[in-house]
Amino acid sequence: MKSFPAVMILIGISLYSGQTANAQHTNTIYYPDSKPWTRYWWFASLIQKEDVRDNLQWLKDHGFGGVEIAWVYPLNRMQKDTVNYTPRQEWQSKEWTEMVAWTKKCADSMGMGCDFTFGTLWPFGDSKVPLKESSKYFGKADFMDQITASWEYPVKGLVINHLDKNAFFHYAERMGDALKPAFHGSQSAIFVDSWEVESRWLWTDNFDIRFKDRYGYDIVPYMDQLYEEEYAQERYDYMKLLSQTVIEEFYTPFTQKAHELGGFSRGQCSGAPCDIISAYACLDVPEGEALLYEPCFSNFVASAAALSSKTTVSAETFTCLYGWPRDHHSEEQVADLKLLADALFANGINQIFWHGKPHNPADQDTIKFYASVHVGASGSLASQTSPFNAYLQKISGFMKKGHSCSQLAVYAPFEDAWIQGEMPNEQQFKWAWGAYEMRYVYLPKELKGYRPLWINTEFLEKSEFRDGLLHVGDAEFSGLYVNVAYLDIAALHNICKLAQKGLPICMNQRPIEAGKIKHAEFDVLMKQLYALPNVSKDLNAFKGIEPMISGDDLPDFWVRKEKDRYYYFFAHPKASKLKFPMGYGESYINEDANKTITFSINGKKKEVLLTFKPYQSLLLEADSHGHIEVIDITFIPETPKVLPRIKKERELWEVEK
Secondary structure, three states: OOOOOHHHHOOOOOOOOOOOOOHHHOOOOOOOOOOOEEEEEEEOOOOOHHHHHHHHHHHHHOOOOEEEEEEEOOHHHHHOOOOOOOOOOOOOOHHHHHHHHHHHHHHHHOOOEEEEEEEEOOOOEEOOOOHHHEOEEOOOOOOOOEEOOOOOOOOOEEEEOOOOHHHHHHHHHHHHHHHHHHHOOOOOEEEEOOOOOOOOOEEOOOHHHHHHHHHOOOOHHHHOOOOOHHHHHHHHHHHHHHHHHHHHHHHHHHHHHHHHOOOEEEEOOOOOOOOHHHHHHOOOEEEEEEOOOOHHHHHHHHHHHHHOOOOOOEEEEOOOOOOOOOOOOOOOOHHHHHHHHHHHHOOOOOEEEEEEEEOOOOOOOOOOOOOOOOOOOOOOOHHHHHHHHHHHHHHHHHHOOOEEOOOEEEEOOHHHHHHHOEOOHHHOEOOEOEHHHOOOOOOOHHHHHHOOEEEOHHHHHHOEEEOOEEEEOOEEEOEEEEOOOEEOHHHHHHHHHHHHHOOOEEEOOOOEEOOOOOOOHHHHHHHHHHOOOOEEOOHHHHOOOOOOEEOOOOOOEEEEEEOOEEEEEEOOHHHHHOOOOOOEOOOOOOOOEEEEEEEEEOOEEEEEEEEEOOOOOEEEEEEOOOOEEEEOOOOOOOOOOOEOOOOOOOOOOOOOO
């Protein structure tokens, strides 16, 4: 093997410095009975004990393992009524705390769990956040990012500055004190929802000073034109520092606060202007969401979990299934839900959170939440909820065994996304504009049989190459695939070090250095990298590495390994095509689907004909000798009704072309 000159083995500057969760929170199976949970919306009102008990009992009777309480606006907000005040336990008051703690105790008495959204509505903040600790934006000193539809409605609040951990800790001290009595009993999580904070021109005190110290130039002259194409390299540098700031000042302190309370952190990093792999890795239970994000987006979530040794990967599930905000509301079909859930399982999810259950008075089910399927007695799902939940529990349990299996790591193209800036109009939502979200970034189809996972610079740096494998967290890889137009020099240093040690690497294209400041060594490193015999421009780099499975048009699948046992979950082939919005009755199937698959297990190959019955996915168990058995996971939903989507000039979520 050729050896690199000294320039090749320089230790690269770390692209990220976010800390993952404490070691005692890794490899812990949260939600161990694997029953689905549900978000439990408390609309601002006087919450009564008998009503809470009635709601929890209904959920227990229908196979739910617990609830996540989310505090939202009073119902009169939907009529834009700002005059009539709805009586309620005041936000974070003694009465509020007592009711929350009583609910947790009631859930415990029923053998159910109870988590808590760490605030009201979506981004963290309330009327008690001082202006100096609220969100800041470059050149917009007078702009206030407000919470207008919270538990305190019609009172408005301010969103905290997510780039300042002191602002978070001041907020978290109040919120934590109000929740502390509810942390007695079973262990609870605090939850952070997807990033719903304005993300253009995000700023904080001294950001310009930190930027100049890091890059040697002033970002301020570029800020007004930051999102224009000609300033792509400056935008990359801004996003790189912004990413580190978001992770260090928000997601890391969030998990720290969860542990201080005696609980754990669970959350979504979708939409956050940062490296979402590093952000998700900060959480004890990283959470995906669907269907506003496609099921395959959960590959980022599950990859972060594997790289940081997190066993449980949850998903907010069934959100805006047929369109935003309320298409076919309360008319949802279990067959459609099953197809989506199976798609999530095949992309690494192993704990379902329904979205979800509105709080209702006892023996009533008239209150509904617009942006979800309806969990309750009056909805179309009620008659099949129990058997469907039993199915979800069974799959989740198997998908928590051992650890995720993968043969190839794929370098996540954050550089390309940050340099791209905006997504094309046709890909945007009214609330989502930036390519940094990674909404439409997919694992390469040609690698599907290797069941690849995403990796980033942080985890390349933390990895170790030994015994012919790349080890990082619970993941082991036989090779690395890189196909990016731009590459940070820190990433290149890490790739070079691994290549020098013998890791097979496919460099599909020759990238350009990302960022305004260029380094002369970048081209030298690239030239020497391509000269190594274990580095190739095509998949020949991986010759001799047999894919886990092979065959034509492979269905989506996930693999877990526990000791010498392998568990393969194959989603029905129809699940691989799911995109938002789902068609009403899109799950309809009237014939078997057959796939001939060749398994490669410990050097042994075995060809198997997989037969997918209508509405059925498959779960297989194999041992190290290649013996394969089918596990019965049969659940037959009611045959769905198929309705064409009514064509509209423009959907409510679409931006103007």
